[in-house]
Amino acid sequence: MFLFLASVSLIALAFILYFILREAVPVFRGATIQELLGPKWRPTYEAAPRYGILPMIGGTLLVTIGSMALAIPLGLAAATFIAEMAPGWLKDIAKTALELLASIPSVVYGFFGLMILSPYIRDSLGLLTGQTALTASLLLAVMALPTIASLAEDALTAVPRSYREASAAMGATHWETTWRVTIPSAFSGLIGAVILGMGRSVGETMAVLMVAGNSPQLTFSFLKSIRTLTSGIALDIAETPSGTTHFHALFFMGVVLLVITLAMNWIAEWFRGRLAKGHLKR
Amino acid sequence: MVTPVSPIAQPAAHDVKSQKVCRLDEVTRAWIKKNIESEIIIEAENLDFYYGKVQALRDVSMCIPIDGVTAVMGPSGCGKSTFLRTLNRMYELTPGAHAQGRVSFLGQDLLKADPAAIRHHIGMVFQRPNPFPKSIYENVAYGLRIEGVRRRSALSDSVEESLRHAGLWTEVKDRLRQSAFGLSGGQQQRLCVARAIAVRPKVLLMDEPCSSLDPKASARIEDLARELSDELTVIIVTHNLQQAARVSDNVAVFMAGGELAEFGTTRQVFDDPQDPRVADYLRGRFG
Numbered sequence: 001m002f003l004f005l006a007s008v009s010l011i012a013l014a015f016i017l018y019f020i021l022r023e024a025v026p027v028f029r030g031a032t033i034q035e036l037l038g039p040k041w042r043p044t045y046e047a048a049p050r051y052g053i054l055p056m057i058g059g060t061l062l063v064t065i066g067s068m069a070l071a072i073p074l075g076l077a078a079a080t081f082i083a084e085m086a087p088g089w090l091k092d093i094a095k096t097a098l099e100l101l102a103s104i105p106s107v108v109y110g111f112f113g114l115m116i117l118s119p120y121i122r123d124s125l126g127l128l129t130g131q132t133a134l135t136a137s138l139l140l141a142v143m144a145l146p147t148i149a150s151l152a153e154d155a156l157t158a159v160p161r162s163y164r165e166a167s168a169a170m171g172a173t174h175w176e177t178t179w180r181v182t183i184p185s186a187f188s189g190l191i192g193a194v195i196l197g198m199g200r201s202v203g204e205t206m207a208v209l210m211v212a213g214n215s216p217q218l219t220f221s222f223l224k225s226i227r228t229l230t231s232g233i234a235l236d237i238a239e240t241p242s243g244t245t246h247f248h249a250l251f252f253m254g255v256v257l258l259v260i261t262l263a264m265n266w267i268a269e270w271f272r273g274r275l276a277k278g279h280l281k282r
Numbered sequence: 283m284v285t286p287v288s289p290i291a292q293p294a295a296h297d298v299k300s301q302k303v304c305r306l307d308e309v310t311r312a313w314i315k316k317n318i319e320s321e322i323i324i325e326a327e328n329l330d331f332y333y334g335k336v337q338a339l340r341d342v343s344m345c346i347p348i349d350g351v352t353a354v355m356g357p358s359g360c361g362k363s364t365f366l367r368t369l370n371r372m373y374e375l376t377p378g379a380h381a382q383g384r385v386s387f388l389g390q391d392l393l394k395a396d397p398a399a400i401r402h403h404i405g406m407v408f409q410r411p412n413p414f415p416k417s418i419y420e421n422v423a424y425g426l427r428i429e430g431v432r433r434r435s436a437l438s439d440s441v442e443e444s445l446r447h448a449g450l451w452t453e454v455k456d457r458l459r460q461s462a463f464g465l466s467g468g469q470q471q472r473l474c475v476a477r478a479i480a481v482r483p484k485v486l487l488m489d490e491p492c493s494s495l496d497p498k499a500s501a502r503i504e505d506l507a508r509e510l511s512d513e514l515t516v517i518i519v520t521h522n523l524q525q526a527a528r529v530s531d532n533v534a535v536f537m538a539g540g541e542l543a544e545f546g547t548t549r550q551v552f553d554d555p556q557d558p559r560v561a562d563y564l565r566g567r568f569g
Contacts, residue, residue, distance in 0.1 A: 162412035166474070169372060169408075170425045171401035171481065180427070185415050 020258070023251035027051070030245025036252060041216035041227075043236070043246040051249045055216040057256060059133065059226035060202060063212065066137025066222055067144055067201045072194055074141070075148030079193070082149070083156035084178045095153065101146035110210035113139040118211050127223060131213030134222040139211055140201045148197035155189025156182055188272050195268045202261060205230040229257045323348040323485060323515050324369060324392075329383035331364055331540065333376065338364045339540040342383075350531030351507055351516040353548070355523065357563065361540035362519045366487050369517065370404040371397040388484075402429070404485040405478035410494045411470035413462035413477070418445075418454050421462045421473055425481035440480050448476035449506060468499025475506060479514070486510060488518040492525065504529050523564065527552055535560045 027036065031051045038052030082094045117139060122130030159182045167177040183190070205228075213225025214235060227235075233250050240247045324346040331339035338361045346352050354362045364373065369387075373379040374397060385392040392400055402425075413421050422441040431437060441458070445451040450472045454465070462473055471491060478486055488507060492500035507516050507529050520526050526533055526548065533551045537543040543557045555561040 160412075162408065162410065163414055165372065165375060165408065166412045166414065166477075167424070168375060168397075169370060169401055169406040170428060170477070171398050172424075172428045173398050176428055180424070181414055 017258075020251055020254050023248060024255045025248075027245060027248035027252045029248075031249065036249065039218045041232075043240075043249060049245070051245060053229070053232075053249065053253050053256065055218040056227055056229045056232045056253060057260075058218050058220075059212070059216075059232075060228040060230070060257075060260065062133050062220065062222070062226060063136045063140055063208065063228060064198065064201045066133060067140035068194075068198055070137070070141035071144040071148055071197055071201070075145050075193070075197060076152055076190065078145070078149040079152030079156060079190075080178065080183070083153045084174070084182065095150070098146040098150045098153075102150060106143065106204055106207045107210075109139060109143050110207035113207060113211040125223065129213060129225065131211055131225050132223050133212065133219075133226045136208045136212040136226070136228075137222065139207055140204055143204060143207060144197040144200045147200050148193050151193035151196060152186075152190050155186040155193060158189065159185045191268055191272045195265065198264060199261065202257070202264070203230060205234050209234055229253050229260075233257075321348045322346065323388060324517075325386045326365075326368075327384040327386075329365075329368065329381060329385060331361065331368060331373070331381045332379070333364075334378040337540060339368070339381075342536075342540070342542045344534055344542055344545050346515065346517060347532060348515050349511070351511045351518060351529050352532045352534065353526035353530035354517065354519045354534045354536065355521065355526050356536035356543075357538060358521065360536040360538050362521075362536050363489055364540070365534075365536065366406075366489050366517065366519050368392075369485070370401050370406055370487060372401075372406065402481055403483050404487060405481065405483035406487040406489065407471070407474050407478055407491045409490045411467055411474050413465075413470050413473050416462065417459045418462050418465070418473060419458040422476050422480050424477060429481065441476075444476040444480040445473075447479055447510070448472045449502065450476055466499070468495050468502060471495060471499070471503055472506065475503075475510075479510065483514060485515045485517065488516065490519050490521065492520075492522070500525070535563065537563070 036051055037054055038050060039054045040050035040052045041055055042048070042050040078094075078098075082091055082098075086094060113135060118130035118135050120130070121127065121132065121135050121138075163181050163185055164177055167181045168174075172180065208228050209231035212228065212231060214227045214231060215225040216227045216232065217224065219226060233253050236246070237250055240250065322345045325344075327343050329339055329342040330337065331342075342365065354365060356362045367373040368381050368385060369392065371392065373381065381393055383393070387395075387400070387404070414424065416424075419438075419441055422444050423437045426437055426440055431440075442451060442455075445454060450469060453469060454473075457464070462470060465473060471494075475486075475491075488503075491507075492503050495503065504525060507518055510516055511531075518526075518529060520529075530548045533544075533546065533548045534542060535544045535551065535555075535557075537557075537559050544551055544555060544560045546556075551560070552564060555564055
């Protein structure tokens with residue numbers, strides 16, 4: 001019985017993989033791997049369709065890097081503040097607020113981004129459109145922040161009291177204890193928080209679709225419009241006849257997305273193991 | 283010949299109504315000087331302690347001599363650990379706890395000083411070994427790093443010296459970079475001692491340091507407490523009477539309600555307790 005329950009998630013994962021791969025593989029009937037990883041996405045241009053998904057991979061990476069550059073430092077700082085410095089009543093309020101923020105549907109965030117953030121960026125930076133990678137990054141940072149802060153706060157709070165006592169008894173100030181004992185002890189939990197936040201950033205579809213502008217161009221500029229893998233799939237899937245190369249290419253994008261997510265997890269695991277050891281060696 | 287009687291003990295026996303154990307006056311001070319032949323390092327005067335509204339120490343006045351090991355004994359819940367935690371202000375980590383009165387340490391009032399500064403001079407070893415999740419080396423070097431010492435040679439020298447002092451060096455010298463969690467309970471506790479003495483404190487507080495250790499490891503900690511008392515003042519809380527008898531030179535006995543019932547040299551308190559409650563307490567345990 002328990003074995004069955006435990007296997008359910010594994011079976012579900014296997015089925016997802018199977019169906020995505022089943023729909024993704026036929027793409028090679030219409031395009032080579034070089035074409036798929038090319039820089040041009042023009043699936044509906046009948047004379048010479050192109051199925052290069054590189055712009056979408058680039059877009060996903062760009063907004064992920066952008067949002068994490070903001071959300072990781074801010075989220076960890078917020079978590080440290082709530083866990084270590086805030087007085088009890090403020091801790092309760094902040095924690096509740098964070099959990100509330102984390103549960104707001106992404107389309108609501110998207111709406112906020114579209115109506116407020118995007119025009120603001122357009123006007124303040126003097127752009128033609130406010131629908132840019134920067135807008136998406138900022139919005140994703142706001143969305144990932146509660147996840148990171150809330151989980152990181154849990155990790156910090158879980159550090160045993162005896163460590164803090166030992167440090168305080170050595171004459172360390174509260175801040176020295178936080179920096180030298182609490183944070184290093186919570187390290188693997190903090191990495192976990194960051195990874196989940198990053199996962200939210202990579203996987204977010206709706207909010208990004210609403211503010212990123214969605215032009216499939218390969219760019220490294222935050223001030224240009226981009227399309228991510230997720231919103232790319234969501235945009236096309238409803239109006240693409242099933243069985244076409246275009247349709248299968250969307251599934252191929254799904255496979256790439258999966259690979260990116262898995263790679264991220266593996267890198268995090270490796271990083272965590274290495275740093276845990278490195279921390280002892282130092 | 284009559285054993286010299288601690289004047290600290292007397293009022294408790296006779297002046298029950300006012301619940302005043304003693305007032306530190308010149309007589310007391312002179313008594314300690316004469317009978318213990320030592321300077322006084324810590325002196326508590328009319329110390330009251332509260333956890334919220336619950337009183338844990340009641341008008342405690344006592345002097346702790348600079349030499350030797352002072353044991354703090356008493357039944358559970360008598361406030362002995364609380365008293366110890368007052369001396370390095372560790373009670374401040376417990377919300378709602380506060381102390382009233384005066385505790386002077388080498389002339390300055392502990393209760394008004396900067397707690398972090400105080401804890402540099404008054405180290406502590408806890409009931410359960412609590413090494414950091416760091417290497418053995420980093421555990422011992424922690425206090426020095428807090429003080430801002432960066433020179434590698436200074437750190438390594440101090441780590442080696444402290445570990446030798448704690449009698450742990452030969453056991454760990456080949457694995458200084460490994461996690462402290464790989465050590466046995468007794469070794470971890472000695473590591474905590476090494477960590478505490480690395481910053482050269484003047485006083486080492488030990489809060490039932492053997493309560494989670496087996497007899498052999500306990501004996502090593504007791505020996506260590508004795509050895510260390512050559513260089514610093516050791517104050518050890520214990521509920522183990524035999525341990526107190528073995529380790530200490532002076533004994534303070536607290537009674538339920540957080541009252542100091544008796545203070546004197548170990549021999550004197552064990553052989554001829556003045557307070558009947560202390561006599562009962564000692565007899566009950568020795569049976």
